[in-house]
Amino acid sequence: xxxxxxxxNYQLCPLVLGIEWxxxxxxxxxxxxxxxxxIALYRAQLKGMEWLARQQQRLNYVVDFLNRYAENxxxxxxxxxxxxxxxxxxxxxxxxxxxGNIIAHAATHRFLLRKTKNDVVIIT
Numbered sequence: 001x002x003x004x005x006x007x008x009n010y011q012l013c014p015l016v017l018g019i020e021w022x023x024x025x026x027x028x029x030x031x032x033x034x035x036x037x038x039i040a041l042y043r044a045q046l047k048g049m050e051w052l053a054r055q056q057q058r059l060n061y062v063v064d065f066l067n068r069y070a071e072n073x074x075x076x077x078x079x080x081x082x083x084x085x086x087x088x089x090x091x092x093x094x095x096x097x098x099x100g101n102i103i104a105h106a107a108t109h110r111f112l113l114r115k116t117k118n119d120v121v122i123i124t
Contacts, residue, residue, distance in 0.1 A: 001007065005061075025066070030077045031074070031075060031076065033076070033077045035066070035078070036079075037082060038062070038081055041064045056102050059103070062105065064103060064106075079107075081098060082099075083095050083097055083098065083112070095112065111123050
């Protein structure tokens with residue numbers, strides 16, 4: 001059974017997960033956890049460069065928590081992330097994942113979805 005996760009408060013996230021998940025996973029036989037836009041709340045609530053270190057620390061804590069649950073309960077964890085476009089010195093536009101190295105190194109598999117002009121979705 002898949003579990004779609006909605007987190008309303010980034011500070012309570014690991015506590016809520018720790019208290020409620022153990023029984024829920026066992027009772028419902030959960031095998032897949034989906035976290036939609038893992039970075040969105042952090043970007044909305046911790047704005048500016050002065051908050052970057054705290055944002056990365058909290059994001060690392062949540063990702064590590066999810067990875068431990070995946071191992072302990074034999075779960076698959078899928079999370080979506082935001083992508084932004086950066087223009088480099090040569091005016092080449094690059095698509096970069098939001099969340100820095102924490103997100104980049106936490107995942108075992110990463111996919112980029114993009115849509116063509118004909119509305120065909122390409123996964124790379």
